[in-house]
Amino acid sequence: MDSAIVIASVLTIMTAATPLVFAALGELIVEKSGVLNLGVEGMMIVGAICAFATAVTSGSAFLGIIVGMLAGAGLSLLFAILTQNLMANHVATGLALTIFGIGLSALIGDGFAGQKLDPLPKGIPGLSDIPVIGPLLFGHDILVYFSIVATGAVAWFLTKTRAGMILRAVGDNHDAAHSIGYSVIKIRYMAILFGGAMAGLGGAYISLAYSPLWAEGMTAGRGWIALALVVFATWKPWRAFLGAYLFGGVTIIQLIIQGYGINIPAQFLSMLPYLATIVVLVVISRDKYLVKMNAPACLGKLFHASH
Amino acid sequence: MLLKLESRGEISRSMLYATPLIAVVLTLITGFFLFVFLLDPSKNASAFDALYTFFVDPVIASGGIAELLVKATPIILCAIGLSMGFRANVWNIGAEGQFVIGAITGTIVVLAFYDVESVFILPMMMVAGTLGGMAWAAIPAFLRTRFNTNEILVSLMLTYVAVLVLSWAVHGPMIDPDGFNFPQTRLFHDSALLPIIWEGTRLHLGAALMLLVVLAAWLIISRHLIGFQIRVIGMAPKAASYAGFKEKKLIWLTLLVSGGLAGFAGILEAAGPAEQLVPTFPQGYGFTAIIVAFLGRLHPVGIFMAGLLMALTYLGGENAQIMLGMPKSVTGVFQGMLLFYLLATDVLIRYRVRIGSAVAKSANA
Numbered sequence: 001m002d003s004a005i006v007i008a009s010v011l012t013i014m015t016a017a018t019p020l021v022f023a024a025l026g027e028l029i030v031e032k033s034g035v036l037n038l039g040v041e042g043m044m045i046v047g048a049i050c051a052f053a054t055a056v057t058s059g060s061a062f063l064g065i066i067v068g069m070l071a072g073a074g075l076s077l078l079f080a081i082l083t084q085n086l087m088a089n090h091v092a093t094g095l096a097l098t099i100f101g102i103g104l105s106a107l108i109g110d111g112f113a114g115q116k117l118d119p120l121p122k123g124i125p126g127l128s129d130i131p132v133i134g135p136l137l138f139g140h141d142i143l144v145y146f147s148i149v150a151t152g153a154v155a156w157f158l159t160k161t162r163a164g165m166i167l168r169a170v171g172d173n174h175d176a177a178h179s180i181g182y183s184v185i186k187i188r189y190m191a192i193l194f195g196g197a198m199a200g201l202g203g204a205y206i207s208l209a210y211s212p213l214w215a216e217g218m219t220a221g222r223g224w225i226a227l228a229l230v231v232f233a234t235w236k237p238w239r240a241f242l243g244a245y246l247f248g249g250v251t252i253i254q255l256i257i258q259g260y261g262i263n264i265p266a267q268f269l270s271m272l273p274y275l276a277t278i279v280v281l282v283v284i285s286r287d288k289y290l291v292k293m294n295a296p297a298c299l300g301k302l303f304h305a306s307h
Numbered sequence: 308m309l310l311k312l313e314s315r316g317e318i319s320r321s322m323l324y325a326t327p328l329i330a331v332v333l334t335l336i337t338g339f340f341l342f343v344f345l346l347d348p349s350k351n352a353s354a355f356d357a358l359y360t361f362f363v364d365p366v367i368a369s370g371g372i373a374e375l376l377v378k379a380t381p382i383i384l385c386a387i388g389l390s391m392g393f394r395a396n397v398w399n400i401g402a403e404g405q406f407v408i409g410a411i412t413g414t415i416v417v418l419a420f421y422d423v424e425s426v427f428i429l430p431m432m433m434v435a436g437t438l439g440g441m442a443w444a445a446i447p448a449f450l451r452t453r454f455n456t457n458e459i460l461v462s463l464m465l466t467y468v469a470v471l472v473l474s475w476a477v478h479g480p481m482i483d484p485d486g487f488n489f490p491q492t493r494l495f496h497d498s499a500l501l502p503i504i505w506e507g508t509r510l511h512l513g514a515a516l517m518l519l520v521v522l523a524a525w526l527i528i529s530r531h532l533i534g535f536q537i538r539v540i541g542m543a544p545k546a547a548s549y550a551g552f553k554e555k556k557l558i559w560l561t562l563l564v565s566g567g568l569a570g571f572a573g574i575l576e577a578a579g580p581a582e583q584l585v586p587t588f589p590q591g592y593g594f595t596a597i598i599v600a601f602l603g604r605l606h607p608v609g610i611f612m613a614g615l616l617m618a619l620t621y622l623g624g625e626n627a628q629i630m631l632g633m634p635k636s637v638t639g640v641f642q643g644m645l646l647f648y649l650l651a652t653d654v655l656i657r658y659r660v661r662i663g664s665a666v667a668k669s670a671n672a
Contacts, residue, residue: 099642099646
């Protein structure tokens with residue numbers, strides 16, 4: 001393979017992986033606080049349409065990104081109220097969020113199908129013209145770099161900061177955290193809102209950079225894949241990042257196989273990411289001890305301060 | 308002023324039945340404002356007209372009841388199956404995929420016996436459809452019991468795979484040879500179509516079979532030991548294991564039953580209103596069934612009523628699209644909203660709301 005194909009492949013892997021990185025990082029923080037939000041897919045798709053609609057009408061991709069994040073956070077606020085204040089079941093509420101989000105995005109997107117948008121600008125002027133290394137290191141849009149920074153920041157936050165320690169304490173034993181005076185609900189609210197904004201950002205990346213258009217259901221299960229990535233990563237940020245890039249790689253396999261003219265029906269190639277998710281989940285969860293050691297102990301359990 | 312939740316210490320039976328109704332009323336009120344916002348001014352219709360078009364018109368139209376039952380049949384069948392699992396904390400959310408695979412395996416029978424006129428075709432299709440759905444649900448069951456893999460994610464991923472299998476099948480091996488290369492199967496022949504049980508409407512035998520399933524589920528859940536075991540595992544898994552109920556056995560059982568019913572619903576839909584398979588065959592009934600299961604309180608009779616209501620949101624969405632030019636996706640928004648309100652009001656079952664006092668403040672501090 002010549003270097004042009006390699007470079008193109010790497011770039012495709014990175015754009016395919018970036019939305020997953022954002023959504024998985026957000027959910028990782030949420031789950032570390034002891035909350036299981038299955039609504040990632042719904043928040044992502046609402047983020048995608050809100051970002052796209054804003055970018056098309058205002059002409060500003062930056063504004064689109066902000067609105068996409070706000071939309072994701074807005075939906076997650078509903079989840080937070082229901083699960084934290086009204087003590088609704090996490091699984092059922094997350095499913096409701098996804099069903100609602102998919103419907104809402106279709107409703108908002110009604111007038112936006114078929115409209116076109118320039119993708120996010122790529123590359124650092126000057127540097128990205130260096131042969132081979134230039135496009136690989138400097139040829140990306142700003143959000144790709146941000147996803148790397150964000151992964152580092154989340155890892156640092158969880159392991160090196162006091163706030164991160166408190167967040168983990170709340171996720172591992174909410175009763176103990178409550179009795180030493182931490183506000184479990186407030187901390188979880190912040191984690192849920194962060195998760196929503198990151199899912200919205202992932203959605204915004206899909207509709208602004210990955211495929212700059214709007215189509216109903218365009219997130220195509222990536223929110224669910226992000227949820228699987230968190231388990232795959234055993235709740236560690238850099239492993240989630242790595243996992244997202246592996247999935248980016250699976251996406252590229254489809255293109256390579258088609259490029260070589262191997263005669264496999266397109267539908268089977270499209271199944272790859274979903275099948276890979278299942279395989280990865282099986283590999284990780286067959287080791288019960290591994291999951292138990294790393295999963296937040298209070299994940300998905302309800303908390304009510306009655307005393 | 309502080310609102311505080313105070314534990315009732317027991318489950319309020321009256322609230323158990325009241326909150327679904329409260330949720331419906333709240334959804335209608337929110338829907339009213341949604342319509343005010345969405346209505347095209349050139350249509351010259353008020354939000355009341357819109358609500359009427361959405362929720363009343365479809366039922367009072369001629370043959371409306373029959374259409375409602377036709378729509379509700381697959382939703383209720385899927386929801387009955389899912390509710391069994393939900394009671395035992397087994398979260399099969401891939402009914403949509405099992406529905407699609409059941410339709411495909413049932414259709415294989417149709418195409419294999421395309422020249423045969425026989426009363427045995429329909430029962431064979433139903434068996435094949437049920438087995439197909441069961442096989443698809445057996446994958447998450449096997450992975451959960453053998454490798455401890457989360458059945459939520461696996462069953463959902465398999466839904467995407469199932470839709471792709473359908474797309475491949477109708478583009479390739481099952482394509483109509485006389486269909487000018489359109490991605491569709493042959494139209495089912497007469498022996499493979501469900502008989503109409505109400506002249507002049509589309510109401511087919513499947514609706515009657517659905518009623519039988521509802522009755523059977525009711526008997527099982529209230530009278531049979533398995534029903535009791537399912538309930539106990541869901542409420543108190545530790546107690547269940549002391550009592551010797553096999554958790555793995557119930558995971559298998561609930562997934563196979565829910566998968567089988569979803570597959571059965573799939574072939575009924577194909578042999579009823581659809582009459583063939585096309586790539587857009589799945590209409591989201593498997594996902595709607597999740598809402599129906601909750602709204603119906605995981606009880607067969609409740610599910611039957613919730614299923615009719617949810618079928619109405621489909622018909623209403625189509626009606627509003629034709630008459631008022633509204634996007635069809637309003638249906639999904641209504642469905643999601645209904646589930647939100649239900650989950651929100653469910654807090655009243657276990658807690659009562661108190662206006663804050665000094666006691667409340669000290670507890671919150």
